[in-house]
Amino acid sequence: MxxxxxxxxxxxxxxxxxxxxxxxxxxxxxxxxxxxxxxxxxxxxxxxxxxxxxxxxxxxxxxxxxxxVKYGVTVYGPRGKNAFWVPVKGWHPESGLFDTHTWSxxxxxxxxxxxxxxxxxxxxxxxxxxxxxxxxxxxxxxxxxxxxxxxxxxxxxxxxxxxxxxxxxxxxxxxxxxxxxGNYDRQVAVFSQVVGGIRDPGAAGGNTLIFYRQKHHWAWFIPLDDQVTSVGVVVPADYYRSKNESKHQFLLRELHQLNPELARRLPKIEFVEEVRGISNYSxxxxxxxxxxxxxxxxxxxxxxxxxxxxxxxxxxxxxxxxxxxxxxxxxxxxxxxxxFADYQRLCDRGQDNVQDLIDAFWQHPYAFKLLAHHRYPEDIIHMFAGRVYEETPLPGLVAMRAINERGRKNSVAHECAGRIDSVHQ
Ligand SMILES: Cc1cc2nc3c(=O)[nH]c(=O)nc-3n(C[C@H](O)[C@H](O)[C@H](O)COP(=O)(O)OP(=O)(O)OC[C@H]3O[C@@H](n4cnc5c(N)ncnc54)[C@H](O)[C@@H]3O)c2cc1C
Structure with a gap:
């Protein structure tokens, strides 16, 4: 053939x-x-x-x-507070950002x-x-x-x-x-679907919610239809192993304990899909x-x-x-x-830009929030939408790269100092 x-x-x-x-x-x-x-x-x-x-x-x-219909994503801080909201917006070269939606x-x-x-x-x-x-x-x-x-x-x-x-x-x-x-390889995700989760009222009911507990430990809440919501928890692999629970027990407990706002939204948990797990996906x-x-x-x-x-x-x-x-x-x-070399370069550029965004979020959450909320909110809207292929990086991305770079240098300096200390002991 x-x-x-x-x-x-x-x-x-x-x-x-x-x-x-x-x-x-x-x-x-x-x-x-x-x-x-x-x-x-x-x-x-x-x-x-x-x-x-x-x-x-x-x-x-x-x-x-x-x-x-998804109009944006809300990311909740560890105590269910300090949420930040990133709307889904389209962009036109002449008129700039405009309201739009996507889906889950x-x-x-x-x-x-x-x-x-x-x-x-x-x-x-x-x-x-x-x-x-x-x-x-x-x-x-x-x-x-x-x-x-x-x-x-x-x-x-x-x-x-x-x-x-x-x-x-x-x-x-x-x-x-x-x-x-990849950088996020030692993670485990455990997930399923539930009925009856409490959503935001009205048109916001289809939005995606993210619940942050601490570095590399978070959960998602994604509406799939009028009744069913996809829920999942992502944790470090060591933490998952230390719990020694079945996937079902693990997910149930985490959904109650991970974040108070998530627990509030899931007063009664009834899984309507198999509880599944995945690791080594980065x-x-x-x-x-x-x-x-x-x-x-x-x-x-x-x-x-x-x-x-x-x-x-x-x-x-x-x-x-x-x-x-x-x-x-x-x-x-x-x-x-x-x-296809040009195609490969283009793909790498988009993925590298997103890698920098995600690294900044995980490695420097406070600086990330400051940049996302106060300094470059429009750039964050562009990047969250997926406008990540431009040759000239957005100023917000440049700032994130700078904090990532500073973080890497500090951790190398810290590691070297540790080695020197151990030689002296
Ligand atoms: C925990 C977790 C949560 C995620 N959440 C999101 C999210 O909310 N939003 C999002 O956009 N992405 C999310 N993703 C990522 C998303 O799942 C993938 O990036 C996406 O499905 C990739 O699409 P794809 O077409 O490349 O591959 P896939 O969707 O995996 O499709 C590959 C297809 O190839 C077929 N196939 C494989 N091998 C063969 C073969 N030898 N012969 C014939 N057929 C074959 C498979 O059956 C499959 O149908 C998440 C990933 C993880 C791990």
Missing amino acids: KTDVAIIGGGPGGSAAAMFLSQTGLRVTLIEKAQSARYHIGESLTGECGNCLRTLGLEAEMTSRRHP VRRSDFDHMLLTAAAARGVSVMQAEAIAPLLNGDAVRGVRVRTNGGTVEDIASEVLVDASGQATFFSNTGVIGEKVR YRISNFTGKGFLCVGDSHRFIDPVFSFGVFFAMKEAEYAASAIASFFADSKGEQPNP
Whole structure:
């Protein structure tokens, strides 16, 4: 079988890439191993992720499916007080910021909607598992798949896109390097869904709430429909182990104890989904493009879930990837060493900027709040929305980088002083 572009994975990254590519007239084959709509974590979307959906012509569909409308995120301090609010705002080059909204989603429905929309736009969707890349020297020339019935088939492609999420197909099959642990690797997330959580009144009822307890210890509250709310707790792995509880017991207790405002919003906890856990989800793989291949979304990097950038990165990178692939075909598939190097630089820039934002939040919470609230509130609104690809960094981001850098120097100085002390003892 031959196709122009083959895509591994029918999550938001794969389906969005397929839809953007379908607009270019290329033949696209998407390979998804899941047999039906499946559970997935990652439910709160950023403002620019909402815009990606609008660009794909899916706003009416999102509205008709009644996904909760999100106008922003509130982050509560440790005692349930000192909350800060970041609204979802759009931006226009002439008129500046304007009010808009995005959504939160039940991922089984949302991912199924995207995959169905891709198929309706002419993408050939194949239910199969990608099992090996087809290589020719350092170039990728296609993918071997195993279908449901157990048959093995080879699909030849000009470009193979890895959108396999945390399965990181290219890394696991040696096409690209190994995963390097990210800054937030030693964390565990435990999560489920509840009915009856107390939301903000009126239109604010669909907003995402974050509850901070202390460094690397926090919880989320994300409405999924009129009744059901996704709740999850993220903690250091050592802390999780020290509790020696089942996932169910752990989540129940944490939801009561982590933050008084969260406890107030969950007077009675009834889980309506399995209690699940995930760890080791923060990583990076550096060189994720090359001859005949590129990665989008989680297949090359995931930083930290705290400000809900995952689906946004998957969909925005899909849009950029489709444009890079279209240029590659328009250039008669020129034989550069890496036709997708510019795409990779662009993705790195966006992800590095978000990494700096998140590092500042975790490492320097008081300075972060000062910058977010008083010095650069507009810059924070831009970054939380996902406007993170500009070549010239926003002043608010420059300030955050400076505090991160100062923090790194201080901790190196502190470590050196510790070593000198131990030599003297
Ligand atoms: C605790 C936690 C909370 C999060 N919360 C949020 C949030 O609130 N908002 C947000 O935006 N993001 C959140 N995320 C991140 C989000 O889950 C991911 O970033 C997002 O799903 C990435 O999309 P993707 O398309 O790259 O991969 P995925 O959504 O993982 O899709 C990958 C697809 O590939 C398929 N696949 C894998 N291997 C193969 C194969 N060999 N052959 C065929 N198919 C294959 C899988 O079945 C899957 O359907 C969170 C992450 C974590 C860990």
